Amino acid sequence: MAMESKQGGIRGMFNPYSSADPSVNVPVASSPGLSQISPYLNFDPSYLGTTQPEFIFPEGAAKQRGRFEVAFSQIGGGCLGGGVYGGAIGLFNGLRDTQLAGHTGAVRRTQMINYVMKRGAASANTVGVMAVMYFSFGVLLGWARGTDDELNTLTAGTATGLLYKSSAGAKRCLMGGGVGLALAAAYCLATSRDRLQSLRTYS
Template identity: 35%
Template sequence: MAYQPKDPNQSNDESSSNRRLYNPYQDLHLPAKTLYNLPTSPEFLFQEEAVAQRRSWGENLTYYTGIGYLAGATAGAAKGFGSGVKAIERTDTTKLKINRILNGSGHAGRQIGNRCGVIGLMYAGLESGMVAFRETDDVINSVVAGLATGALYKAAAGPRSAAVAGAIGGVLVGLAVTGKQALKRYVPI
């Protein structure tokens, strides 16, 4: 029976004898500690997922594309904010000043965010392809994927630009992987 408010016209003896507050937990004779004792290890639906110690290619694709777009959009918005502030003139009204800043932030944030998102998409696809091709997950896959991503991204600008961008991509990914391993080893998390 659900809770029903007391009728002021009824006497106290009558209302308290046939009505009570509803408690949905009254038949669960569990201690409160076991209700909130959740497992700390990940739970998997299939055994194959528990054996694999890396994200699937779809998760990888979503993760790197999202991180790339978010980082690029943030950096681009900061750059656009600076250019918007520089574009302000003495005679501008407050509305016009805000408009210049917002337009600059939005334009640069969108451009750089899209570029970084595409780079993340290409890197995730190439890294997952390397793992599938080599059937092993190691640092070589990441570095080669970074090298290929840089080269493919700048391939339309010519072979020299592609080679430089590939070298930069490989070095950046190598530094990131080395930093991640050092962080795992020396920083207890």
């Protein structure tokens, strides 16, 4: 008995609550035959429907963001990606050219910073301009046609390539349109594979 009372006293030091305390006896079921009740919120989870959508959309609205909603974030992402790519190319060219020129110390660091900043800014500007063109064409086509599908993506990509290279002559203009069409087609294949397979099945 002395040993048991001693162990009980030790347990009581670390666990001040006992099973006899009514505050810890929270029922886990509302009544026999019903689902388990949350011991914290005290409601029956079966009352919560699991088949309803997780988000509320206005009636008649699409359940995904349109091209206009994602345009600003993707234009910014394109500028950032272009700047990183251009900065990496500038860093490589700066290391090579300053080594060939025999620059050392502060002179070499300054030249490398110039290489990185100039090439990064030029690449970011180029990608940003093309992104603005692409999303402008895409949004206008979506408003004109009343839908946003793969045809808009292909047309916007082709028109972007044509417009971007329009001042470089007819041959380069057509080449730019072809590159834009190829990139848009690759994007459609990567993002709309299930949709294209379903259309092929129905046809």
